Amino acid sequence: MSIEQDVKEVIAQTLSVTPDEVALDATLAAGFSMDSTEFVDLRVALEKKFDLKFDANEVSKNSTPKDIIALVASKKGQS
């Protein structure tokens, strides 16, 4: 699985939707109506999935799935 697929999978699980429904350019707050608790849920799920640590402001309401894919790739040294 690529980082992109994995990130979409984690976001999909957080939102209880299918990965195909995760639009790469939608922001978490406006596009997916995520609330503050769901940001925490997503951040923790990403940390577990990729064995990384994120600052609270690295996954925020203005983040898009594309931003998160880039962030994970960067932290994994694959950017």
Added chain:
Amino acid sequence: MKDIVITGMGVVAPPGIGKSVFWRHIRDGRSFISPITRFDASLYPSRIAGQIKELEPYSQNLSPRLLKKIDLFSHMALVASELALKDGNIDLGQFDLKRTGIFMGNAIGGWLFAETELRDLYLEGRDGVSPFMASAWFPAAPQGQISIYYGIKGYSKTLIADRAGSLMAIAYGARILERGKLDLVLAGGMEAPVTPYALLCCNTYGALSTNNNNHEAAYRPFDAKRDGFVIAEGAGIMTLERLEDARRRQAPVYAAIRGFQTNTDGYDRIKPEPNGTFLARAIEDVLKEAGFSKDSVDYICADGAATTDGDVSEARAIAKVFGKRAKEIPVSVPKAMFGNMLGAQGSVDVITTVLSMMHDTICPTINYENPDPACDLDCVGNKARHQPVKRALVISRGRGGINAVMALEKMWEPHKH
């Protein structure tokens, strides 16, 4: 209490979800108690319960995204609320949501969610805990979820009073309606005690039946061979309105709440005061408030704890108030069929009593085979009794000596559309 009426009823209970199927099953006098299957309960002294097994078909309007954030007790409350609103033919778009309130009762909160998260806290540390934990487990969570789901914004409250919580919540909501602060109230209770920790607490309380091998016969109120009650999960929620408002919108009107009184024994942490002195006082007070003469009460839906202390003190309280007539008033404990829903039980007892009024039928107390001579009552045992019920009392009691009594009067006016 003047002209506060029940206009819609939603029930989620082991015998059935929705008032029609619930009624059809409880009037037959069957048991819905079964061995606990949600987790391995084999080492618990009491390992039987009334369990909800078919919630999903009633949850089509609740998204998976919402359900992962809430505990079972909130889930059942949302289903029961929707059923009550539909039953009352209520379109919330026609109501001022700032003048709509929610009054709920439960005893223990949402432990199915909380327990697994606490386990993860100790196993995995801080990051192992779901961020939804904080908003999922606490006793007012169902109130919050109902308010968010429907956009309800009026005066609301959650009451915790052990097994008397939801009866108190209904009364509280009725009084706020009476004062004119609200136009519509959703009232009732929910409980989800079939979890490893909650079951442990219920067991250590020492009032549960351990007749696991004969589970259908385990809960036997007022029977000399009783050994405690059986827990159950479920929810009972109703809509309350002022009679004139209900009539204006041509709503179904089931019954009026004529009075409610509560007091405390001030006696013991677990046991009730043995002579039922303060329960008797609560009954006297509620009769006075309701304007019911002692001759006019034609049914009592008893607490029926199926402990010697509970049953005998309750019977003594009824005898103290009604004298010789105590043996002529039909008393029953329909929850012996499906278990005691703790904080949700009072509201389910109210729904059961209202259904008895509608159908001129008193639901039975199953397993009433060896009448306890210390409880000299007209206990309707094993088979339903066809008899009109116009005025009834519902009794809920809780640990710490809580006594609560509600007076109901039949007001059956069908939906007119």
